[in-house]
Amino acid sequence: MATIILAVSRTTCPVYLFLFLMVVVLLPSPSLSADSDPLQDFCVADLNGKPSLNGFPCKPASEVSSDDFFFSGFTQEGDTNNRFGVNVTGGNVLAFPALNTLGLSMNRVDFAPGGINPPHSHPRATEAGVVIKGKLLVGFVTTANVFYSKVLTEGEMFVIPRGLMHFQINVGDGKALAFTTFNSQLPGAVIFSSTLFATRPTIPNQVLTKAFQVDDDIINTLKSKLS
Numbered sequence: 622m623a624t625i626i627l628a629v630s631r632t633t634c635p636v637y638l639f640l641f642l643m644v645v646v647l648l649p650s651p652s653l654s655a656d657s658d659p660l661q662d663f664c665v666a667d668l669n670g671k672p673s674l675n676g677f678p679c680k681p682a683s684e685v686s687s688d689d690f691f692f693s694g695f696t697q698e699g700d701t702n703n704r705f706g707v708n709v710t711g712g713n714v715l716a717f718p719a720l721n722t723l724g725l726s727m728n729r730v731d732f733a734p735g736g737i738n739p740p741h742s743h744p745r746a747t748e749a750g751v752v753i754k755g756k757l758l759v760g761f762v763t764t765a766n767v768f769y770s771k772v773l774t775e776g777e778m779f780v781i782p783r784g785l786m787h788f789q790i791n792v793g794d795g796k797a798l799a800f801t802t803f804n805s806q807l808p809g810a811v812i813f814s815s816t817l818f819a820t821r822p823t824i825p826n827q828v829l830t831k832a833f834q835v836d837d838d839i840i841n842t843l844k845s846k847l848s
């Protein structure tokens with residue numbers, strides 16, 4: 622690095638040197654774009670310990686066995702008998718402690734016909750997914766309000782950049798199934814309908830009527846349906 626800076630400073634004016642240094646300093650570190658890299662072979666979470674920096678303390682290696690590294694939570698179809706017709710089975714560190722500090726996790730997502738995984742975002746992870754069965758309309762919206770979407774069928778894959786609002790809806794005739802994966806052991810999910818209308822305590826109608834430019838009746842209906 623010092624050699625590069627020296628070379629630049631000899632051949633260019635101070636303004637270019639300043640700009641070059643700014644770019645070097647401001648370039649985001651890859652290690653900040655997802656969970657930090659593991660510092661050891663494994664760190665099976667001691668779920669009774671306190672989380673620290675999106676991680677748990679490690680179980681003593683002497684207590685770790687093969688079973689810690691295998692997870693059967695995705696073998697059963699999720700129960701989609703609910704108002705959204707969807708079931709998300711989480712395979713994150715809380716369900717599968719061996720993911721602790723490894724910077725990844727997965728979900729199994731089952732859809733009834735017409736079922737929707739409602740608009741949500743993951744504050745801590747980018748999501749990639751693959752459709753295993755059925756036909757899904759997958760969409761996301763950028764911070765510039767551009768909507769990208771496509772209907773995907775078996776074997777097709779999608780990606781949702783970190784933090785962006787997205788959804789999947791089953792547009793096929795039967796059930797659908799997708800597996801999703803995240804570059805975080807605990808990506809978190811902000812489900813916008815619940816975030817706005819099903820909080821405890823509730824967000825004052827004064828805020829929601831103004832934000833959505835509708836009257837109290839509509840806000841009260843949304844609150845009662847979603848709470």
Ligand code: GLV
Binds near residue numbers: 728730
């Ligand atoms: C799908 O969007 C998921 O979060 O699993």
Ligand code: MN
Binds near residue numbers: 787
């Ligand atoms: Mn998602």
